[in-house]
Amino acid sequence: MQYIENDMDDLFRKAAENYPLKANAKNWDDLTPVLVNATGASVSPNTGKRKWSLLALFFFLLTSAILMVIPVSNTNKININPVKNESIFDQNNASVEIVTDKDASLNSNKNVFPSTGSQINHSGNNWDHLQTDNVTENENSRISVLLKSKKKNKRKMNAYTSTKISVPAAADHDVTVLNEMDNKSKIPEIELTENNRQSEEVQSNDTELLLPEKEVVSEKQNTDSQEKKKNQGHKMYWGIAGGPQWNQVKSQGLNKAGISLGLIAGFQFTKKLSVETGVYYSKKYYYSDGKYFHMKSSDPSMPANMEIINLEGSSNIFEIPVRIKYDFVQNKKANLFITSGITSYIMSKESNNYFALANGTQMNMKAAYYNKTGYFLADANFSLGYEFITGPKTSIRIEPYLQIPLKGIGIGSMRVMTTGLHIGMTRSLSR
Amino acid sequence: MEKITAIISGCISKEHKFQKIVYEHYYGFALKIVFRYIYRYEKAVDVVNDGFVKLFRHFDRFIKGADEDNEKILMGYIKRIMINTAIDELRKGKMLPEIGGIPDYVWEITGKEQDADQRLLYKDLIILIKELPAHYRIIFNMYIIDGYNHFEIADLLKISVGTSKSGLSRARAILQKNIKKTEQESICSI
Numbered sequence: 001m002q003y004i005e006n007d008m009d010d011l012f013r014k015a016a017e018n019y020p021l022k023a024n025a026k027n028w029d030d031l032t033p034v035l036v037n038a039t040g041a042s043v044s045p046n047t048g049k050r051k052w053s054l055l056a057l058f059f060f061l062l063t064s065a066i067l068m069v070i071p072v073s074n075t076n077k078i079n080i081n082p083v084k085n086e087s088i089f090d091q092n093n094a095s096v097e098i099v100t101d102k103d104a105s106l107n108s109n110k111n112v113f114p115s116t117g118s119q120i121n122h123s124g125n126n127w128d129h130l131q132t133d134n135v136t137e138n139e140n141s142r143i144s145v146l147l148k149s150k151k152k153n154k155r156k157m158n159a160y161t162s163t164k165i166s167v168p169a170a171a172d173h174d175v176t177v178l179n180e181m182d183n184k185s186k187i188p189e190i191e192l193t194e195n196n197r198q199s200e201e202v203q204s205n206d207t208e209l210l211l212p213e214k215e216v217v218s219e220k221q222n223t224d225s226q227e228k229k230k231n232q233g234h235k236m237y238w239g240i241a242g243g244p245q246w247n248q249v250k251s252q253g254l255n256k257a258g259i260s261l262g263l264i265a266g267f268q269f270t271k272k273l274s275v276e277t278g279v280y281y282s283k284k285y286y287y288s289d290g291k292y293f294h295m296k297s298s299d300p301s302m303p304a305n306m307e308i309i310n311l312e313g314s315s316n317i318f319e320i321p322v323r324i325k326y327d328f329v330q331n332k333k334a335n336l337f338i339t340s341g342i343t344s345y346i347m348s349k350e351s352n353n354y355f356a357l358a359n360g361t362q363m364n365m366k367a368a369y370y371n372k373t374g375y376f377l378a379d380a381n382f383s384l385g386y387e388f389i390t391g392p393k394t395s396i397r398i399e400p401y402l403q404i405p406l407k408g409i410g411i412g413s414m415r416v417m418t419t420g421l422h423i424g425m426t427r428s429l430s431r
Numbered sequence: 432m433e434k435i436t437a438i439i440s441g442c443i444s445k446e447h448k449f450q451k452i453v454y455e456h457y458y459g460f461a462l463k464i465v466f467r468y469i470y471r472y473e474k475a476v477d478v479v480n481d482g483f484v485k486l487f488r489h490f491d492r493f494i495k496g497a498d499e500d501n502e503k504i505l506m507g508y509i510k511r512i513m514i515n516t517a518i519d520e521l522r523k524g525k526m527l528p529e530i531g532g533i534p535d536y537v538w539e540i541t542g543k544e545q546d547a548d549q550r551l552l553y554k555d556l557i558i559l560i561k562e563l564p565a566h567y568r569i570i571f572n573m574y575i576i577d578g579y580n581h582f583e584i585a586d587l588l589k590i591s592v593g594t595s596k597s598g599l600s601r602a603r604a605i606l607q608k609n610i611k612k613t614e615q616e617s618i619c620s621i
Contacts (some may be wrong), residue, residue: 008607009575012560015553016576020539021466023459025476028451034484035450310492355492364511366586 239264241280241397241424249288249414255312258283260420262319272327276339280319286416287312290356293412308412313352315410320344321381335387335395343403345375350410369411379403379418393428435501442490450487453505458483460506461513467572468517470561472537475517482509482516514577518569518587526565533558559609567602574599 242261246254262280269275290308323341330336351368385399399422405415441449461479469475486509496504538554560568569588573579574595579587581595588595 008603008610012556012571012606013576015556016463016467016560016572018550019463019553019557020550021459021463022537022539023462025462026455026458028454031454031480031483032447034480035447035487309494 235268235428235430237264237266237268237426237428239266239397239424239426241278241399241422243421243423245282245284245418245420247284247286247416247418249286249416250292251417252288252292255285255287258285258314258420260319260422264424264426266325266426272330274325274327275323276325276341277320277322280321282317282319282418284315284317284416284418285313286315286414288412288414290354292414294408294414307356309355311352311354311412313350313410315347315351315416316349317409318346318348320346323381327387333389335389337385337387337397339381339383339385339399339401341381342377342406343379343381345378345409347373347375347409352411367411373409375407375409378407378409379405383422385422387426393430394425396423396425398423434498435505436495436498439490439493439495439501439505442487443493445487445490453486454483457506457509461509464510464513464577465517466537467557467560467576468514468569469520472533474520478517478520479513481520482513485516486512510577514573515587521565521569524565533561555613559606559613562609563602563605567598567605570595570598571602571606 240262241264242259244257245260246257248254260280260282262278262282264276264278266274266276287310289310293308293311321341321343323339325337325339327335327337349368349370351366354365354367356365381401381403383399383401385397387395387397389395401420401422403418405417407413408415410416438449438452442453458479461482462475465478465482466472466475469478493505493508495501560571563571566588570584573584573587574581581592581599584590584595585592590598
């Protein structure tokens with residue numbers, strides 16, 4: 001029976017080698033476009049440097065685009081009319097000079113009520129419009145009043161604007177400034193008449209305004225500083241982030257994209273400085289020449305005289321980063337930030353497809369390793385990100401990053417460099 | 432054909448001129464391998480082209496040996512890639528059986544060759560292999576004709592070694608039965 005089987009096997013081997021099959025269907029022209037796309041997209045060691053150059057260019061372009069889009073403004077100063085003596089309204093030959101400064105009001109001690117009758121009527125909620133009425137040219141008087149302007153925004157921040165109004169007005173005109181009232185701190189109507197030259201009296205229904213001017217200013221100062229402290233206060237936040245990543249060993253070229261997904265926890269020390277940590281689950285794919293795979297730590301089940309020619313591998317890793325985040329450009333709608341830190345790994349699974357040489361024969365071997373292994377301070381991470389502030393507590397961030405290996409990981413102790421993109425959302429835990 | 436080492440170097444550098452030479456020279460060799468695994472001729476042609484794309488894409492992983500050995504190494508490399516591609520294709524089709532017979536136009540038999548009878552016999556034997564169920568066909572081809580051992584077969588097909596061995600015996604039994612049936616039919620026809 002064995003002889004018959006052997007004969008049969010030999011017969012089939014001869015048949016396989018010599019059977020008459022037509023092979024005229026070959027068409028190189030059909031293959032060329034597919035080949036160009038495939039090999040054009042494929043990665044060879046020579047294109048590794050090109051890929052990194054492209055990534056660097058991408059980082060640069062992204063930074064430039066963001067800087068061009070975000071209006072960089074670090075001051076809260078509002079200049080309605082920065083040029084002195086420039087008239088806003090010119091009614092009846094009256095000129096009004098207005099300079100506003102949010103913070104100036106708190107320090108302003110120059111609330112001088114007109115000694116002459118200059119009348120300034122203000123109507124409506126629009127503080128920018130000041131109408132002059134019945135004003136003559138002959139008299140100059142400076143009126144400094146505290147006006148409250150209500151900012152209509154989601155954060156409900158109240159800011160005080162001091163308005164120094166220089167009104168060349170005739171003596172016999174009244175000055176009336178109508179102010180908008182707020183429930184919390186009312187600024188009363190201020191009426192100044194001709195007969196009230198020393199009219200520093202303020203008629204008001206609010207007891208707060210019966211206080212002398214300095215006390216009012218200081219009280220407002222305290223409220224404002226408390227509010228500032230509240231806004232700048234330490235706060236914790238959490239978030240989620242994820243995105244694709246690409247890995248390579250020793251600049252040998254990128255393999256297919258992996259993925260990284262995880263949770264962020266952060267603590268904001270100052271307005272611009274935070275510290276973040278978190279846990280990410282990432283799947284890394286990489287390729288390497290065998291010379292970067294160190295056989296000493298390899299599986300003992302592999303043949304001793306086996307030489308790894310190259311390998312394709314993947315790893316499942318839990319990453320624990322600790323990093324500092326610095327917002328170097330801040331805006332009410334968006335921030336630009338950088339981060340820098342260190343990441344530790346816990347590798348839960350590694351699987352490698354080896355192309356090896358053993359006893360003069362090339363062979364493919366696959367192996368998977370399930371021992372959980374920790375790598376403390378495995379890489380240094382850097383990122384540059386853009387954060388959209390979508391609400392009082394929430395923001396969305398886009399963050400390209402780079403991880404530079406500090407030590408080898410995996411069964412072959414290979415140094416895997418990672419670059420990727422995180423898109424995430426964070427939410428503040430503060431009240 | 433130009434020196435094989437130069438051709439291999441050209442393919443590693445992804446030069447189309449050398450890739451074309453390899454494609455045209457080894458196309459028949461690759462098609463004969465794949466046609467033993469894939470039932471339909473047109474599908475086998477597609478698989479061969481896919482295999483060549485993979486070959487040229489990963490040619491940088493080819494390890495050159497001595498000049499006189501390079502052709503053998505290359506043929507072994509091509510064979511391995513073609514077999515893997517064919518198995519992937521069969522997996523995509525979930526190893527479903529195919530029917531319909533093999534059309535005559537795929538065979539290169541004019542009847543005027545000196546060994547025409549021999550070629551006809553070989554053709555019939557290959558048809559018998561192709562008529563095996565996909566799992567048995569793969570195992571038989573890999574073990575008997577392509578020289579894989581049961582461990583390698585088990586690893587590639589994600590089966591146990593026992594399954595590979597039993598698959599091979601089952602394939603042999605079916606082939607023996609079909610050979611006898613064919614012989615009886617040919618005797619009867621005479």
